[in-house]
Amino acid sequence: MWETLIIKPFISGLLFIYDLIGENFGLAIILFTIVIKLITHPITVKQIKSSNALQAMQTDKDWIEIQKKYKNDKDRLAQEQMKFYKEKGISPFASCLPTLIQFPIIIGLYQSIIQTMGNAPLQMLNLVSKISPWLTNVFSFIPGLKQPINLIPLNSEFLWMNLGRPERFYIPGISFGIPLLAVFVVITSFLQTKLMSNPGADDQSKQMTGMMNIYMPLLMGWFAYSFASGLALYFVASNVITIIQYAALGKLNFSNLALKKKAVVKK
Amino acid sequence: MINRKFIKIIVSAIMLGVLLSSCSSSAGAASSWPGFSISDGKGYFAYGSQIFALEDKNGSLLWRYPEEASAGRQFYAAPEVSGNLVIVGDYTNTLAALDKQSGKEKWQFSDADDRYIGSALMAGGNIYAPNTDHYLYALDENGDLLWRFKAAGPNWTKPVADEQYLYLVSMDHFVYALNFEYADSALAADKDGNRNLVSAPVWSLDLGAAVAANPVISEGVLYAGTIDGHLYAIDLAGKKIKWSFNGDGTVASIWGSPVVTESAVFFGDEDGNVYALDKMNGKALWDSPFAAGSPVIAGGVAIDGKVAFASNAGKIFTIDENKDPKTLVTLEATLYSPLGFDTDKILVAPASKDKYFLALNADGNEIWSYYPAK
Numbered sequence: 001m002w003e004t005l006i007i008k009p010f011i012s013g014l015l016f017i018y019d020l021i022g023e024n025f026g027l028a029i030i031l032f033t034i035v036i037k038l039i040t041h042p043i044t045v046k047q048i049k050s051s052n053a054l055q056a057m058q059t060d061k062d063w064i065e066i067q068k069k070y071k072n073d074k075d076r077l078a079q080e081q082m083k084f085y086k087e088k089g090i091s092p093f094a095s096c097l098p099t100l101i102q103f104p105i106i107i108g109l110y111q112s113i114i115q116t117m118g119n120a121p122l123q124m125l126n127l128v129s130k131i132s133p134w135l136t137n138v139f140s141f142i143p144g145l146k147q148p149i150n151l152i153p154l155n156s157e158f159l160w161m162n163l164g165r166p167e168r169f170y171i172p173g174i175s176f177g178i179p180l181l182a183v184f185v186v187i188t189s190f191l192q193t194k195l196m197s198n199p200g201a202d203d204q205s206k207q208m209t210g211m212m213n214i215y216m217p218l219l220m221g222w223f224a225y226s227f228a229s230g231l232a233l234y235f236v237a238s239n240v241i242t243i244i245q246y247a248a249l250g251k252l253n254f255s256n257l258a259l260k261k262k263a264v265v266k267k
Numbered sequence: 268m269i270n271r272k273f274i275k276i277i278v279s280a281i282m283l284g285v286l287l288s289s290c291s292s293s294a295g296a297a298s299s300w301p302g303f304s305i306s307d308g309k310g311y312f313a314y315g316s317q318i319f320a321l322e323d324k325n326g327s328l329l330w331r332y333p334e335e336a337s338a339g340r341q342f343y344a345a346p347e348v349s350g351n352l353v354i355v356g357d358y359t360n361t362l363a364a365l366d367k368q369s370g371k372e373k374w375q376f377s378d379a380d381d382r383y384i385g386s387a388l389m390a391g392g393n394i395y396a397p398n399t400d401h402y403l404y405a406l407d408e409n410g411d412l413l414w415r416f417k418a419a420g421p422n423w424t425k426p427v428a429d430e431q432y433l434y435l436v437s438m439d440h441f442v443y444a445l446n447f448e449y450a451d452s453a454l455a456a457d458k459d460g461n462r463n464l465v466s467a468p469v470w471s472l473d474l475g476a477a478v479a480a481n482p483v484i485s486e487g488v489l490y491a492g493t494i495d496g497h498l499y500a501i502d503l504a505g506k507k508i509k510w511s512f513n514g515d516g517t518v519a520s521i522w523g524s525p526v527v528t529e530s531a532v533f534f535g536d537e538d539g540n541v542y543a544l545d546k547m548n549g550k551a552l553w554d555s556p557f558a559a560g561s562p563v564i565a566g567g568v569a570i571d572g573k574v575a576f577a578s579n580a581g582k583i584f585t586i587d588e589n590k591d592p593k594t595l596v597t598l599e600a601t602l603y604s605p606l607g608f609d610t611d612k613i614l615v616a617p618a619s620k621d622k623y624f625l626a627l628n629a630d631g632n633e634i635w636s637y638y639p640a641k
Contacts, residue, residue, distance in 0.1 A: 119399065119421065120298035120358075121343070121384065121603075124479065125564065128494055128520050129537065149495045149520070150476050153420050153438045165381075 006104060008130050010112035015148040016135040023151065026158025026233055029113055033237045036109050037245060043101055048251055053090055060088075110234065116154065117230045119164045128152065158233070167229030181232040185224035188239035189217035195243060195252040298358070300564075300603035301616035302345030302386065303624070306367075310607065310614055311353055312624050313342035318355050319624070319639060320370055323609045326626060326635035330370030332363075347425075349389035352408070354396070356383020362396050364410055374410035385481070386425040388433075391447055395433060397422030403435050403445070414449050416465040425481045427489065429503060432469060434484070436491050438477040442501060443468040470506050474499055480566060485527040485546075492521025492534055498542075500532070500549060510549030514542065514556070523566030523605060526574045531588050533574045535563025541576055543588055553590050566605035568613070570629070575613060577602040583615065583631060595631030 013035070018028035037044075057063050063084060070077035085092060118127045131148045139145060156163040160170075161181070168177025193213045224232035246252050301314035309329065312319045316336035320329040332355065333340065341358035346365075348354075352373070353365040362376040362383060381400035388395045393413065394406040399421035405413040420439030427434050432444040445468050455464040476495035483490045488509060489501040496518035502509040512518070519538035526533045531552060535541045540556035541563060561580035568575050573585040581598035583606065600617030607614035612626040612634060625636035 120382070121300065121423070121479065122298050124494075125522065125537075125603075147495065150440075152477050152494060155420075 002104075002108075003130065006108035007112055007115065008132055010108050011116055011127070011130050012132050012135045012148065014112055014116050015131065015151055016139070018154060019136070019146055019148070019151055020142070023155050024158065025117075025154045025156055025163055025230065026161070029163075029230060029234050030237045032113075033109065033234060034241055036105060037238075037241045040102055040105055041245065044245065045249065047099060047102075048246075048249060050091070054092070057084075057088070057090060110231075113230060113234050114228075117156065117164050117228055119153070119156070124152070156230070161229045161233070163230035163233065164228050166226060167224075167232060179225045181229055181236065182221050182224040185232055185235045185239070186217045186221035188236050188243070189220040191257075192239045192243055193217065194256045195254065196246055197253070197256060297618070298341075299343035299384065300618040301623070302343050302604065303607060303614065303616050304345045304348055304386070305607045305609045305614065306348035308609065310609070310624065311346040311348055312616055313344060313346055313355060314616060314623060316341060317639070318342055318346055318353070318365070318370070319637070320353075321624065321637055323612060323614070323626065326624070326637040328637070331639075332365055332370045332372070344383045345386045345425075347387045347389055347394075352389065354387045354389060354394055356387060356396060356398075358382045358384075360398070360400075362387065362394075362404070362406075362410075364394075364408075376404070376406055376410045376412070378412060379404060381421070384421070384423045388426040388428065390428045390433065393447065395426045395435075397424065397426060397435060397437075399423070401439075405448075412463055414454055414463050414465050416443070416445055416468065418443065420477070423479050427482055427484045429484055429487070432503075434482070434489060434503070436474075436478045436482045436489075438479065440474050440476055440478075440493075442472045442474060442482075442489065442491065444470045444503075444506070472501060472506065472508070480522055481524045483525055483527050488546075490525045490527060490532055492523070492525055494520040494522070496520055496536060498525060498532065498534055498544065498549070500546075512542070512544055512549045512551070514551070518542065522564040522603075523576075526567040526569050528569055528572075528574065528588070533567055533576075533586070535559065535565070535567065535576050535578075537562045537564065539563055539578060541567075541586060543586070543590070552588055557586055557590060557592055559584065564603045568606045568608045570608050570613070575606050575608070577604075577606055577615070579603065581617070583613070583627070595629075596627060 014028055014032045017031050018025055021027050066080045066084060070080055115127055118124050133147050136145050136148060161167045167179060167181040169180040170177050193216055197209045220235055224235055301312055303310055303312040308323045310321045310323055316338065318332040322329060342355055344356045346353045346355045348367060351367045353367050355365060356362045360377055360379045360381060364373045366373060379398040379400050381398055384399055385397040392408050396404045398404060401418050401421060403416045403422055407413055418437040418439045420437055422435060422437050424436050433447055435443045435445060449465060451462050454462040455466045456462050457464055474493055476493035478491050478493055480492055487503050489503055492498045497511050497513045498521060499511045500509040519536040521534055521536055523535055530546050532544045532546050539559045539562050541559055542556045543552040544550065545552060559578040559582060561578045563576055563578050565577045570585065573587045575583060575585045577583045579601055581600045581602055582594055583596050584592050584594045586592045598617060600619045603618050604616040611628060614626050616624050623637055623639055626634040628634055
């Protein structure tokens with residue numbers, strides 16, 4: 001089911017783009033990520049709207065009143081909250097549903113990229129069994145298209161990278177390679193989490209957000225450092241496209257990037 | 268409260284890590300199947316972190332290399348045995364020559380940049396080692412580089428040779444004919460100024476799809492199966508395709524070497540069909556292929572006028588030019604590796620962590636099995 005609905009169509013799409021743009025796998029990863037982001041854009045918009053509504057609710061006078069009034073009566077609190085949702089037309093699950101829909105797509109995108117980069121016998125055997133010519137057949141009017149099986153093995157060279165292996169950038173005179181792409185992943189992940197996070201209402205939330213802003217980019221950077229650079233390229237592409245997507249919707253918090261002075265407590 | 272949330276973040280991060288790692292090719296799981304070869308009554312098996320040399324008659328261990336397994340080195344390419352040397356390549360970038368009697372390492376060659384998936388060939392005292400970094404490396408018997416040739420893609424198959432040329436069939440879709448030796452003046456300089464690059468093959472031929480299985484040469488014809496389901500017979504003297512067969516588009520990917528007998532060529536495909544063709548013209552000998560019931564990834568082996576194949580689901584069977592299939596045994600194992608045959612034994616290397624290697628008699632009964640000590 002997962003293979004048929006997600007992985008096989010995604011692999012077909014990725015190979016189709018790869019063929020269309022002259023067998024450049026790096027560009028194919030970037031373009032395919034853009035295509036998937038465009039397809040899921042309406043869901044993202046819905047998620048942002050629902051999430052904003054929920055956040056606005058946290059500062060609503062009536063909502064705060066309900067929290068205070070019934071803090072010792074959980075059943076009543078739940079009843080009043082439901083009443084509040086109904087009155088304001090808010091669905092508490094509205095922001096979860098788009099995420100739930102997006103999650104398999106993101107995982108499918110990631111898995112299809114990984115599987116398409118297969119460069120060992122078992123991985124290649126797995127890939128070949130999932131290749132289908134349906135997309136090529138649909139667009140058979142485009143001249144010069146190849147059958148996807150004849151595109152194998154993919155050209156994994158992109159800029160200075162071999163997309164099937166961890167990336168290192170070598171500078172003449174320096175004996176070790178610099179993980180440039182991993183650095184890009186850390187920077188773009190940091191920018192993404194920083195620009196897209198909303199300042200929490202309380203100190204605890206702020207602390208949590210602060211930790212996420214540091215640990216997530218580092219974790220993604222470590223993955224980019226250790227695993228195939230095709231994956232790291234996808235991380236960078238995905239981060240940059242998501243930032244652009246949120247910028248286009250006017251949902252970036254540039255104020256999060258401003259250096260904040262610590263409050264000085266006067267005695 | 269904050270500690271609980273902090274723990275949640277850490278747990279989420281670990282889960283994300285596990286998810287990413289499980290899908291990544293670098294996660295350390297087996298990425299290929301065992302490779303083995305037979306020479307002078309001994310079997311040399313490459314599977315995972317070690318090479319095992321076993322006595323064919325009883326499966327007793329002669330030596331293992333390296334003596335201490337390490338996760339850093341993985342071996343899947345069938346060892347090449349010639350003279351007193353066993354040549355083994357690993358999944359980092361190292362090719363090693365071992366003493367055939369003791370398994371002691373004589374030298375290492377680590378100039379390649381990528382994996383050795385295909386076996387090396389020893390011919391005329393030299394070693395020809397294909398690597399996935401696109402190069403074929405020619406070394407002398409001391410492991411010194413003589414020359415290297417760059418294909419347009421990774422090389423997964425063992426080179427083959429006739430009296431005149433060395434042939435490399437690459438994943439880049441091409442068959443390349445190369446000389447065994449090149450004078451320094453015929454070689455181009457690499458970026459360090461060393462003259463070791465072969466500029467162009469003697470001749471080449473485009474097969475249109477990748478070749479993952481070792482080709483076979485018989486009577487001046489090279490037989491190679493592609494992953495788009497074509498079996499090609501290439502006339503080496505004429506440097507052209509003699510015939511090709513794809514069953515009008517019904518043949519699936521070919522992952523195993525073809526078996527060439529006196530008058531026929533046998534091969535299996537990913538759909539689990541086994542075909543027999545007339546060696547002269549590539550016409551199918553049977554009205555329909557034999558359906559093995561599960562993919563036939565492993566190459567076959569000729570046994571007393573018949574050909575033995577293994578299907579992924581563990582079925583080992585023989586078949587002949589009149590079809591007449593006979594199931595020898597069905598093992599509870601996944602079989603991807605070609606079968607081996609030595610005098611009266613069929614050697615099998617399942618892709619299983621529990622049962623590494625076993626020998627069967629002609630009736631499919633187990634003679635011995637070898638489980639590496641953990």
